Amino acid sequence: MGDPSGEPGSSMHGVTGREQTFAFSVASPMVPTDTTAKFDLPVDTEHKAKVFKLFSFANPHMRTFHLSWISFSTCFVSTFAAAPLVPIIRENLNLTKQDIGNAGVASVSGSIFSRLVMGAVCDLLGPRYGCAFLVMLSAPTVFSMSFVADAGGFITVRFMIGFCLATFVSCQYWMSTMFNSQIIGLVNGTAAGWGNMGGGITQLLMPVVYEIIRRCGATAFTAWRLAFFVPGWLHIIMGILVLTLGQDLPDGNRSTLEKKGEVAKDKFGKIMWYAVTNYRTWIFVLLYGYSMGVELSTDNVIAEYFFDRFHLKLHTAGIIAASFGMANFFARPAGGYASDLAATYFGMRGRLWALWIIQTAGGLFCVWLGRANTLVTAVVAMILFSMGAQAACGATFAIVPFVSRRALGIISGLTGAGGNFGSGLTQLIFFSTSKFSTEQGLTWMGVMIVACTLPVTLIHFPQWGSMFLPPSNDPVKGTEEHYYGSEWNEQEKQKNLHQGSLRFAENSKSEGGRRVRSAATPPENTPNNV
């Protein structure tokens, strides 16, 4: 992690990973290589990797990456495992549309709280144990699907399984201990995107497993229960792999307590205050609820939708639904990349426009999906919708690191929670009642996406401007130093506690756009070694 001292929110530093531009590696003059260390990859003085070598499983850095994103993906698989099997489950348990909708809401609600707690757990036990604990202790919740006999049981079990989505936090935290902050952007973005893919993999996996079990002779109402053993075993396997193959830090499993006391701890209350009183935080909470949130909601309803509306077989509906989640493989990183591209020309204003365009396009494609009457148009609309929503997730976290330097951790956590909250809300309003058919629900969800993306226009940075307003001309208030420095009061500034923010302010000047970048290019600024 970036700050082993454990200041509040430090566990989230590097989570968004957009503090610098995307890069596959960090050049040596910028970050000195430790040549005495014997690792497969070049490392810095903290022994964090400076290079991201995707197809390597070398211990410890790349191995951590793969263990981490696969465990996160496994949790997505089990959280959404019920969704493609709902056509069978609803007949076994005699569910109504409300019950199905409520179960969907429950599946995303648990992790709102567990994600907030997970940061503290990682601080206490380290990310390896944080991940292993969560994954192995939630395995019983997955297995308990075999006991479910009615709607209440179904909703409860889906709620409990949903807690394991907090592996997002352990995944990102663990990666920040292993990768240098200059490349943590690409690493974390890839891990988050590939983890979210689990929501697509499960739509493919569960119907196939169900079909195999049925062909072995089980009745429908037993086969779906048995099918849940597969995600359950995945939890156990991944937990054991993480415990045996993983390690907390590049140098081993030493306790991080040894390193505490080097940096003064920040006060949780103050950080919380700065996070909560910055209006941009709440706009991003809302926005992420309508990019990540609608992605989660769609994971829950799309397979059943295709099964019912277009009279498809269960595994055909699963294949189509899977392509929604699988688009995360490239769509989320692409969104971050698009944001970076816009920033090189137009700075932060470009990033805001990119976010608005991508997320609104996603919303419009969602409307089209709801109104599509033939299978082909529905599939096309769904794929375009998925790319819009997932790219918007990537583009959101391309801006969040600039909202605040001091309260980055908490703002990232709140934004993430907003995603789950938006998902629960959307499922409650549109997919849990008989007032809307599912296709009407999708249409209205698309309208709501477009409406809830409009607040991007209100995000204004005095030093960089907003979508419609230019940056402030004020020589004091229009600077990056003033914006990030304003999070510290005079006493703290006298003690020089704000140095980190000032350094960040200096590095963030590239967000002013082309005119700023061409004016002065300090050698230590942007690592462009892609």
Next chain:
Amino acid sequence: MAIHKIFFASLLICLLFQISHGATKERLFSDLEKGALEVTATPSREGVLDAGIDKLSITWKLSSTATKEAEFTTIKVKLCYAPVSQVDRPWRKTENELFKDKSCPHKIITRPYDKSPQSFEYTLERDIPTGTYFVRAYAVDAKGHEVAFGQSTDEAKSTKLFSVQAISGRHKSLDIASVCFSVFSVLALLVFFVNEKRKAKIEQSK
């Protein structure tokens, strides 16, 4: 650019196929001849029937009011949901367009049309959900299109209905396996944790 043009063209062709294909599926339930067959469905016992165990005694014969008898080739007998089992469950909705209608998803038996009265002893399948049902027999012509029907209940679907209780799908062996794997998961975690803490203590004391 060529790839884009090919992709767009194939998409357009697929769309056109879909549109034209959809235009022919407009056969309506309201066009079918009502009451062409007299159907009865008698449960094997009183009360709620158990799926997989209890039986229905089904009979059907040509009604005296039938006019399209010459077209009848096959009789398809199906189990249909009563209105009370369709509430809040849009996947069981009754639609007038025959290909869209989802109120009779469970097939009982299909037999070639015979002038004499027919009967069949149907054991409720193990995948029949809990609900209230009646039986409907469709008379199908040589092209596979429905032309007439008869059902065991009245037109309002309110009389002579019967209730079925589904199997739970749970098994003791499944429950036991579930508990075993859950316990294994928690134990494995604790064993690893305690073990590593012990090793760390030993190393520190060295």
